[in-house]
Amino acid sequence: MKKLQSQFVKILAATVLTPLAFSVSASEISNAELSATTCFQCHGAEGQSAGGAIPPLAGYPEKVMVQQLLDMKSGKRASTVMGRHAKGYTDDEIRAIAKYLSTLKP
């Protein structure tokens, strides 16, 4: 019985503590960094261009990117998908994402 109990404690520890460990490391990644991973699906891994019509984002000047994204969000600048994507973020989130992407090496 004692052996069973200690095994139960081990399993409990593994199932309860593992997600905890994950949430700790996840909080070390900034929200902007996390959001930027969605950009990389189209703009290339780590913002290095995948080529073609979609521009690279790594090292993109922060202020220009904020303006581009806000303009596409409002519809002032025509876009195919970016306007819809940008609408998913608040203006503050857009500023944070642009700031993060501008720090990546092109």
Ligand code: HEC
């Ligand atoms: C579904 C694919 C897709 C995703 C996801 C995506 N983009 Fe784009 N992005 C595009 C395309 C395509 C364009 C060209 C404009 C258009 O037609 O929408 C573009 C254009 C841009 C431009 C304008 C660049 C220039 O020099 O004209 C910026 C800035 C940009 N994206 C930033 C982002 C950021 C930041 C994210 C993540 C928050 C993101 N994109 C996510 C496809 C995507």
